């Protein structure tokens with residue numbers, strides 16, 4: 001199939017209940033020329049819910065692929081995309097939270113599932129156990145609320161029968177539900193609502209992920225012309241501008257074509273040819 005036109009003119013289905021087509025659609029239209037963006041309102045939460053009522057059985061990439069395949073099955077379409085997010089401690093600094101977004105585009109014409117991972121520390125994610133309304137309001141004062149919605153429930157780890165109050169965006173509702181939970185249980189758990197339409201920071205992360213993914217999909221294999229000549233890893237060793245020794249910084253990227261297996265080293269996209277001596281283990285140990 002001619003690479004450049006793989007996606008052009010084809011309808012794209014976005015599997016979402018949470019308005020993600022607004023974050024995903026524009027980049028794929030602009031970069032890949034998909035014809036129209038439709039929404040398949042499948043119950044994406046059956047693959048796992050942030051608020052804990054449904055435990056995700058699949059890893060995030062597999063969950064995104066399962067959602068995209070469910071959207072294809074339901075809509076009868078040939079091209080569907082879905083995303084799956086995880087909020088995990090950042091390994092280098094575990095007090096920081098990493099928002100990891102996987103996007104998977106399934107193309108029923110050639111059977112390929114294209115996957116892309118995007119990770120960012122720009123995340124709004126917090127939770128706290130509270131035993132009083134004062135403690136709840138103190139927590140809320142530190143949050144970007146009400147632009148980012150909150151979730152209230154009786155305890156941190158959901159149990160059968162627990163009521164979960166999601167998408168709270170106004171103070172009267174917050175205080176009323178907070179009081180009810182405190183009266184009934186003596187404590188409550190409050191946390192950021194992580195669903196994309198309730199968390200504009202996450203919606204922006206998905207938008208950036210879609211934009212980078214569209215760029216990757218539009219890059220073709222120089223050998224077989226298949227789309228998605230993807231970045232496999234970055235290769236360290238950018239030489240120091242003072243002494244020429246290799247540094248930890250990337251000197252190049254390695255790209256791979258999954259259908260034909262072609263591997264190639266390509267220059268850094270920013271064109272940088274040498275590292276600052278401050279980044280060099282020899283000059284600045």
Ligand SMILES: [Zn+2]
Pocket residue numbers: 221222223224225226257258259260261262
């Ligand atoms: Zn190839």
Ligand SMILES: [Zn+2]
Pocket residue numbers: 240241242243244245277280281282283284
């Ligand atoms: Zn050096």
